[in-house]
Amino acid sequence: METTGAADVCAICLDDVGRGQAIFTAERSHVFHLRCISDNVAHGNRECPLCKATWRDVPAVDKAIPVPRPRHPRVYADDDPVAAREAHAQGAGAQAADVAAMVLKTHCERPAVPRGASRDSFAVLVHARAPGGGESTAAAADGPRAPLDLVTVLDVSGSMSGSKLRLLKQAMGFVIDNLGSADRLSVVSFSDNARRVIRLARMSGDGKASAKRAVECLAACGGTNIGSGLRVASQVLADRRHRNAAAAVLDSGDGRHGVEVAERAYAGNKERRQVMGATDK
Template identity: 65%
Template sequence: MESEGAADPCAICLGDVGRGQAIFTAECSHVFHFPCISESVAYGHRACPLCKATWRDLPAVGGPVRRPPPATPPSSSAAYDDDEPVVQQGVEAAARDPAANDGLVALKTHCERLAVARGASRDSFAVLVHARAPPGRAAAAGAQRAPLDLVTAIDLSGSMRGEKLCLVKQAVGFVIDNLGPDDRLSVVTFSDVAARALRLARMTPNGKASAKRAVEALVARGGTNIGEGLRVAAKVLDDRRHRNAVTSIILLSDGRDGYVQRRHVDLVPRSRNRTTAAPIHTFGFGADHDAAAMHTVSEETGGTFSFVENQAAIQDSFAQCIGGLLSVAMQSVRIDVACAHPGVRVLGVKSGRYANRVDADGRAASVDVGELYADEERRFLLFVSVPAAEAREEATQRIKVRCSYRDTVTGCLEDVAGDDAAVLRPVQAPDGDDAEVSMEVERERVRVAATEAIAAARAAAERGDHAEAARVLESGREAVRRSAPGVAGDPTCAALEDELSDLSTRVANRREYRQMGRAAMLAGMSSHRQQRALSVALVAARATPFGLARAGRGGRGAPRPYATPAMQNMVEISRSARGQGQQPRARPSPPPQPPPAAKRMHLRFAE
């Protein structure tokens, strides 16, 4: 436990400011290790990493201070309209093939209880809507899938030197190897400025060779300008003359954007938003990245935020993401709900990060889902009011559900009707603890409550109330354990218990939370709110109804749930390529260099 008078850690390395260390106290009163802040200033950063105040007095460094070159707005730079043409024949052939349209979304409903007494009414009666995308066509020989346009935005700041950059090159090389000849890839890099290292080109044998040469030539140096990297990546997609059916940006960074005093949301290019453009999937690497900024970028664009805690897992994390992107089966997915009984009203929807709408009269509701990977599932809780039944009414039809979407392979618009939600209305029915409840509904209640507990704990930790954050997580874990599916040994509940227990150790104190806790909690929230698998670990896992779950209680970096077969398969390919999952040895860190001379008014030694 930290004492109340404990000094703030260095905001750059997050290490303690200990006795005998050279430190720098800025005009804004924030304190940093002198070597840390000197390196930052050497790259041209003149603002406080914490409060963004612009400094007039800077620590002296061994050499002239480099000023960041002015960023060139994408609109005034050369147009990226030299993308290689796409191949359309496969999609057109699939549209003419009746067999390509065999798989439709599976849409089911589950009521929290099978029966409600005829004379009784219920408020906030829960109905689960469960949608599952059709299986991946890639499993069949010669089957078609939607080709991908992918832009990777890679951080090449000085902190990426050495083993980090080697692992990133290896991971991007794996992505190149597993893209098909109809997929297209562009590589964008950023440090002080951003540049396109590879045009948007098809991954034919020649295209793959060119891409690998471009990646191998990358060199790390300079600062971290995430905003410029994202603007160039977005411009590559905006300027392209041809378009594949699936589009995405992958961003990897181990640092913090230090160029403009901006809100996190200002890092998102104007053309990238959830309704009109491709998602940005962000990967925060190590303890020094800006998890809040990366999470905001992904949230604003409909992407995911993954926390890569173990640097050896970079390739596996990329592999899981690519496995999903190469199996996108449905786009523009929308679930519509209509009340079937005149007395039924929709009161609310628990849809996580997905936008939902309930009509003013409560007679209809909808959820905008976006893209679904093959075999991917989404579960949403609807709360409806149930009136008392008529004297001879044996069942009440609650709601009718439909799902509309565009098939990514055929391009056809589909509209599928699901099972109507109905409840029996006997004269008498068990109530309270004696009533039979749906385990499907209860499991989703538990998952939603656990997600809300993580969000509440994060809010407490951000306020500095780490004891409250730990209490919220422990209370949430206990609620999961005591729930009906938890008592029954449901594997999903066991996985949630493990996750909440793990997170509680990450909010125990300020240092732990800043180093790893914030990123882990944001990644968990992103995963559960979107119901999509994120970062992976180099450990075995067990199966749950949502996909892979944690391998053991408290195991850090364990896989998130929701992984689809295509994602799991790509991770296995990655592990096999790395040599049966053996972690590469990290190179020893170089000895610290003595700090250069500094202004006396700013340099002192901690007592």
Template identity: 65%
Template sequence: MANPSSATADVCAICLSDLGRGQTLITAECSHVFHLRCISENVSHGRRDCPLCKATWRDVPVVEPAGPYADDEPIAEPGVQQHQAQPAVEAGTTVTLKTHCERPAVPRAASRDGFAVLVRATAPGATAEDAEAPAPRAPLDLVTVLDVSGSMDGNKLDLVKQAMGFVVDNLGPADRLSVVSFSNDAQREIRLTRMSADGKEAAKRAVEALVAGGGTNIRKGLDVAAQVLAARRYTNAVTSVILLSDGKDNCNNRGVNLMPPSLRGGHGAGAATVHTFGFGTDHDAAAMHAIAEATRGTFSYIVNHEVVQDSFAQCIGGLLSVAMQAARLDVACAHPGVRVREVKSGLYENHVDADGRAASVQVGDLYADEVRRFLFFVDVPASDEAAAEEEEVTNKLLTVRCTYTDAATARVVDVAGEDAVVRRPVELLDGDDQPSVEVERERVRVAAAEDMAAAREAAERGDREGALHRLRVGHAAVLECAIGYAAYGGDEDDEDECLDELEQDMDEMQSFMVDEEAYEEEGRARLLSGVRSHQMQRASFQGGKATRKSSFQTKAMKSMVTLSAKSRRKQQPEESSSAPAKRRRKHK
């Protein structure tokens, strides 16, 4: 028998097999890592010491009983090709980091407090659809939690079944899917199954067999989903939950937290995100938003029932193109007198060192081609460099780095980005004081998201006039910035339509502040979904308008939504429409 002490850090010291991706691991108190199944057997035989260092464990690793869901199908062997329309992440590429200073120059003798520096991170892009050998993408473990209460009976459930069929068709053979349904109670309809040809057939049969009836127990549905994930013997690189409901939880006491503890707060590589979908106008928007918020998921709401498939398509378009996991952005002050004062990072946690010399943002996961923009406000001192008046002087303000896990390869990547640099002339010349349109646009976007959030809080207090005021102020600022952006032009590589979307969003949100009925029917969901999308800088499906596109949509998302729309047109007669009539509202 081989000597366990000779095992490397990449090998389980008990079975001497690789500690590869896809198997559940456990870290003992001595910091050595083993397969969960191996340490379970050791502990069951009374062994309390580490096979590697022989340290006696004070706290014996406790392994909970696997329960009824420890029957997940083994993950695919490395090299299994993902045959679906989704493009993979381009091989050999890394995150791109660019910086923009609010102005290109600061007078040599002047100082600036709160000088804005925009850092833009762009995830590696997807390979072209006609590429000869697309790179492998990260496989997905997906649990869909579907409401089958009585209110889902009829056309709504039929449309959800159709949407699930589209999801199944577009998962690859290395992806795994489990389906959970809930009404008064919840049950797993199919184990976590690889989407091979046989797996897809089994998943479709399980979905087609769903029958509506009973109440709405969202907590029970999520409990079962959490148990399915917790009991996994194997794990794929990406884990996510999709929750769809058309009503309010009426099986638990009011105020009960609908999120199981095991699903809350996981932000590292492999943590499960819960993406929620409010179906129709009777769902609990506040609860669905809170569930998504707890796991860095998105909240979408669907008024037009016919486009539920498109909303699922957009979501899986992102999930099937995860490029980066556990990403962290780090900036450091390059000039000795520069200090970071504040960071605007939306919903992403940031930290500024006590001395202001460094700051970081926990970015999490990014889809292929996805962009994140963050504003760093720094204090810039007067330049003390001795130089002739005509000599060019520049100050390097910040250095930028990003570390993350490559989702497809599990490789840790560390990338240095573009430094933030300003010129320091003795006097400003023409153009030296021209504000950066990229920085100004991001200022306006951040302020608009804050205005939306404040408007929602005011509306919840019953202060619709106050809500309207905040939205009008934000709307005016967006319009002013859009005019400036068009006049001076932005980054030529930046094709997003963020300002147009903001203008439409804030205009539409005002229409839901006309009366309480309008706000309760759709306004709350519209604001919650819109605010979350802008603060996350990630696309969500809002309002169910088939032609509405989010500026945060990635190429992979757009491709999947286009595929879904084509699929729907083939399956549905033109006259079919279950969209509720929407009355026009005017706002002052």
């Protein structure tokens, strides 16, 4: 690479190679702008544009430096560790041993053939029952399932006051009681805004008691911003340090969000009609 003062012409862009410009002189003294030949090489061309000779030495091509994507802070990365996988695998293996038997039954067209008689062909019906079907269904239902990460999104807006909130707390108590020690639960509540009530915690004896106390302290007030509740629940699952085999979000409320949106839309339309001089009927 050098600078030149000669009035040569770059064979790629056909512009003059003037003084002070960065150039590349090929093996047969052909001269090109460095930027032109670098673009040429970057597209895989290793031959001289003039004589088509294959170059032994080519100019270095600058590789684009990847720009790292901004990483959002993990706000909810404080979840409990998951249960030991070995214990769950042993339980699953025991379940498989109990229910992984296929049952086959055959039914022939003729129960018997007289001695001395023969049949070239006759129909045989084969009945196959897969593992887990029929009598095995109850055994499969009683067996261990995959551990679950559950985030409940609870509506505590003003419309949930009174009996609705009491029923919601009773339902949450039922959910908590039916979670296993390997399951993890996080509770998110929403009204005007959303907040995480409890972190994603193992549902051991102490975990269940703590979750029930947190749910009992919930109070109803404000509007119904279900979108913020679902966003927080999604972030709780996304920020997990550990992950169970299954994950779910359970939304509980009275469905007033859609009614409130319709009421606000009706009020806005009514106000616009009044401004325009129309009469609302």
